[in-house]
Amino acid sequence: MTATLPEDTADLAVRLRRGERRALAQAITLAESARVDHRMKAERLLSALMPETGRSLRLGISGPPGAGKSTFIEAVGQVAIDRGYKLAILAVDPSSNISGGSILGDKVRMAALTGRPEVFIRPSPSGMVSGGVARRTREAILLAEAAGFDLVIVETVGVGQSETEVAAMTDMFLLLLAPMGGDMLQGIKRGVMELADLVIVNKADGNHIAAAQQAAADYSHALRLMRPQYDGWQVEAVQCSALNGDGISEIMDRVENFRILLESSGILQKRRVVQATAWLWAELKEDLIERLKTHPAIAQLLPRVEADVRNGEILPTMAARKLLDGLFGVSKRST
Amino acid sequence: MTATLPEDTADLAVRLRRGERRALAQAITLAESARVDHRMKAERLLSALMPETGRSLRLGISGPPGAGKSTFIEAVGQVAIDRGYKLAILAVDPSSNISGGSILGDKVRMAALTGRPEVFIRPSPSGMVSGGVARRTREAILLAEAAGFDLVIVETVGVGQSETEVAAMTDMFLLLLAPMGGDMLQGIKRGVMELADLVIVNKADGNHIAAAQQAAADYSHALRLMRPQYDGWQVEAVQCSALNGDGISEIMDRVENFRILLESSGILQKRRVVQATAWLWAELKEDLIERLKTHPAIAQLLPRVEADVRNGEILPTMAARKLLDGLFGVSKRST
Numbered sequence: 001m002t003a004t005l006p007e008d009t010a011d012l013a014v015r016l017r018r019g020e021r022r023a024l025a026q027a028i029t030l031a032e033s034a035r036v037d038h039r040m041k042a043e044r045l046l047s048a049l050m051p052e053t054g055r056s057l058r059l060g061i062s063g064p065p066g067a068g069k070s071t072f073i074e075a076v077g078q079v080a081i082d083r084g085y086k087l088a089i090l091a092v093d094p095s096s097n098i099s100g101g102s103i104l105g106d107k108v109r110m111a112a113l114t115g116r117p118e119v120f121i122r123p124s125p126s127g128m129v130s131g132g133v134a135r136r137t138r139e140a141i142l143l144a145e146a147a148g149f150d151l152v153i154v155e156t157v158g159v160g161q162s163e164t165e166v167a168a169m170t171d172m173f174l175l176l177l178a179p180m181g182g183d184m185l186q187g188i189k190r191g192v193m194e195l196a197d198l199v200i201v202n203k204a205d206g207n208h209i210a211a212a213q214q215a216a217a218d219y220s221h222a223l224r225l226m227r228p229q230y231d232g233w234q235v236e237a238v239q240c241s242a243l244n245g246d247g248i249s250e251i252m253d254r255v256e257n258f259r260i261l262l263e264s265s266g267i268l269q270k271r272r273v274v275q276a277t278a279w280l281w282a283e284l285k286e287d288l289i290e291r292l293k294t295h296p297a298i299a300q301l302l303p304r305v306e307a308d309v310r311n312g313e314i315l316p317t318m319a320a321r322k323l324l325d326g327l328f329g330v331s332k333r334s335t
Numbered sequence: 336m337t338a339t340l341p342e343d344t345a346d347l348a349v350r351l352r353r354g355e356r357r358a359l360a361q362a363i364t365l366a367e368s369a370r371v372d373h374r375m376k377a378e379r380l381l382s383a384l385m386p387e388t389g390r391s392l393r394l395g396i397s398g399p400p401g402a403g404k405s406t407f408i409e410a411v412g413q414v415a416i417d418r419g420y421k422l423a424i425l426a427v428d429p430s431s432n433i434s435g436g437s438i439l440g441d442k443v444r445m446a447a448l449t450g451r452p453e454v455f456i457r458p459s460p461s462g463m464v465s466g467g468v469a470r471r472t473r474e475a476i477l478l479a480e481a482a483g484f485d486l487v488i489v490e491t492v493g494v495g496q497s498e499t500e501v502a503a504m505t506d507m508f509l510l511l512l513a514p515m516g517g518d519m520l521q522g523i524k525r526g527v528m529e530l531a532d533l534v535i536v537n538k539a540d541g542n543h544i545a546a547a548q549q550a551a552a553d554y555s556h557a558l559r560l561m562r563p564q565y566d567g568w569q570v571e572a573v574q575c576s577a578l579n580g581d582g583i584s585e586i587m588d589r590v591e592n593f594r595i596l597l598e599s600s601g602i603l604q605k606r607r608v609v610q611a612t613a614w615l616w617a618e619l620k621e622d623l624i625e626r627l628k629t630h631p632a633i634a635q636l637l638p639r640v641e642a643d644v645r646n647g648e649i650l651p652t653m654a655a656r657k658l659l660d661g662l663f664g665v666s667k668r669s670t
Contacts, residue, residue: 043653054647135652142650273645280644281624283655288623289616291663309615310608312389315381315477317470320618328626 049146060166063176072242085151088144091124092156134165167195179211205241384481395501398511407577420486423479426459427491502530514546540576
C-alpha cells in the first residue's frame with residue numbers, strides 16, 4: 001500500500017528517514033495529536049514508512065518504583081551505544097494524565113544519554129486514556145524504526161494494564177526489581193512476573209550485595225516453577241548494579257542472545273504477526289465502541305438503557321442486543 | 336419491562352419460581368443453548384424473572400488443582416445448609432470444551448450435597464468460548480436466585496481469565512490454597528491473589544497442620560502489604576481442614592460478616608450496579624465484534640485485510656478504520 005503524503009508530511013518523511021531526531025519527535029507528536037487532520041497525516045506517514053519498520057529489537061522494561069529503572073536504562077543504554085546501537089527510549093505512563101507529570105519528563109534522570117545523537121528519548125504522551133497510550137506507543141515504535149533506531153526501549157511505570165500492553169508490543173520484556181529482603185510479593189504487581197523474559201535484581205552494590213544475590217536466587221527458583229514460554233529459554237533472575245555497572249554488559253549479552261534465539265527459531269516473526277493481528281482487533285474493538293457511543297441513535301438511547309441496567313430492570317444481554325438491533329437492524333438471532 | 340412468555344416458558348417460570356430444581360436445570364439449559372429460538376426464550380424468561388433476582392449471596396471460589404476445592408465446597412456447603420441456606424453451585428471451566436470433561440461432571444465429587452433438596456449443582460457448560468461461559472454463568476446466577484437459592488457458589492478451576500470473570504460476577508471471592516512449604520509462588524496464578532476477599536489455606540490436618548499455619552501467616556503478611564479494597568475489611572489468610580471440618584464454621588462466619596459489611600455500607604448495591612454496567616458493555620463489545628465478523632461486506636474484506644496486517648503491508652490502525660468506514664460510512668475522523 002502506497003500512501004500519498006501532503007507536501008509537509010513528505011518532507012517530514014524524508015527527514016525522518018535520514019534519522020533526524022527532530023523529525024521523529026514531530027512525527028510522534030502528529031501521531032499523538034487528537035486533531036483529525038493530524039491523525040490522518042500521521043496515518044498516511046506511517047503507511048508510507050511501513051516498509052522501513054520492524055527491524056529493531058523492541059525491549060520492554062518495567063519495575064516497581066524504587067527499582068532504579070532510569071539508572072538501569074541509562075547504564076544498559078550506554079553499553080548498547082558502545083555496541084553500535086541507535087537507541088530510542090519511549091515511556092508509557094497511563095497515569096501521567098492524572099499526575100500531570102511524565103516519568104521521562106525530568107531530563108536530569110537520564111543525563112548521560114540525553115542529547116547524544118544516537119539516542120532519542122520520548123516521554124509518555126499526556127492526557128490520553130490507557131488504550132490511546134498503547135496505540136501511540138506502537139506507532140512511535142514504528143516511527144523510531146523508520147528513523148533507523150535499531151534498539152527501541154519501551155519503559156513503563158506499571159499502572160493499570162500497561163505492563164501487559166508493553167509486553168504485547170515488544171520482543172523481550174525485562175522486569176527490574178530491587179532486593180527486598182526475602183519478601184517476594186512486596187512491590188511486584190501480580191501478573192507481571194509471568195510476562196518477564198528476564199528478571200533483573202538491581203542495586204547489587206554496597207550493603208545490598210548479599211540481599212540482591214539472595215533475591216536473584218529466590219526469584220530464579222520461583223521462575224523455574226513456571227512453564228517456559230519458549231523452548232530453549234529458561235527465564236532467570238540475574239543481579240546487577242546500574243550504579244557501578246556490574247552485570248550490565250552480561251545483561252546486554254543475554255538480551256542479544258534472546259534476540260538470536262527468537263530470530264533463528266522463527267519465533268520473532270510469529271510473535272510480531274500475532275502482535276499485529278491483536279493490534280488490529282484491539283483497534284476494531286475500540287473503534288467500534290467509539291462509533292457506537294457517538295452514533296446519534298445510540299447516544300440518545302444509551303443513558304436510558306444504562307439506567308435500566310443499573311436498576312436491574314433489563315437483562316444486560318437483552319439491552320445490548322436491542323441497542324445493536326437499533327443500529328444494525330434486527331439481528332439474525334432475533335428472527 | 337414485562338416480557339410475554341410463550342406457554343411452555345411461562346410454565347417453566349412458574350415451576351422455577353416454586354423452586355423446582357428440574358425447572359432451574361431446564362432454564363439454564365435454555366440459556367446455554369446456541370439455538371436462536373432457545374436463546375430468545377431464555378431472554379424472555381430472564382426478563383420476566385428479573386424482579387425476583389439479586390437477593391442471594393454470590394460467592395466465587397477458586398484455587399489451584401490440588402487445593403481441595405470440591406471437598407471444601409462440600410464442607411462449607413453443609414455448614415451453609417445447616418444455617419438454613421438454599422445452595423446453588425455453578426462451575427465455570429472454560430477448558431471443559433477442550434478436555435471434554437467438566438469439573439463438576441463427576442457427581443461422586445460432592446456426594447454429600449448431591450441429591451439434597453436444598454442444593455442445586457450445575458457443571459460448567461461445554462463447547463463454549465470463555466466469554467460465553469461467563470455470560471451463561473451470570474444468567475444462571477439470576478435463574479438460581481429466582482428459584483429461591485440464597486447462596487450461589489460459583490466455582491472456577493482458574494483457566495484463562497476465569498477468576499477475573501468470576502470475581503466480576505460475585506459479591507465475595509475466596510481463594511483456596513494448599514500448604515506449600517513456604518514457596519509462595521507455587522501454583523498460584525499471578526493476578527489472582529489481589530482478587531481475593533479471603534484467602535483460605537486448606538488441608539490443615541494430619542502432617543500438614545504446621546505447614547498450613549505457616550502458609551496462612553505468610554499469606555496474611557503478604558496481604559497486609561496490599562491496599563484494602565474496602566474500608567473495614569482487611570483481607571486475611573485463614574486455615575481450615577475441609578477433611579475434618581476444622582475452621583469451616585469460622586469461615587462461614589467470615590463470609591456472613593463480609594456480607595453484612597457489604598450490605599450495611601451500601602457497597603453491595605454499588606458493586607452490583609458496577610457489575611451490571613460492566614456486563615452491558617462486555618455484551619456490547621462481544622455482540623459488536625460478532626456482528627462485524629458476520630457482516631457480509633466485512634466477512635468478504637476481512638481475510639485480505641488480516642493478511643495485509645500480518646505481512647506488515649498496512650498499519651493496523653488504518654486497517655481498522657477502513658474496515659469500519661466500509662461498514663458505517665466514512666467516519667467523522669476521516670473527513
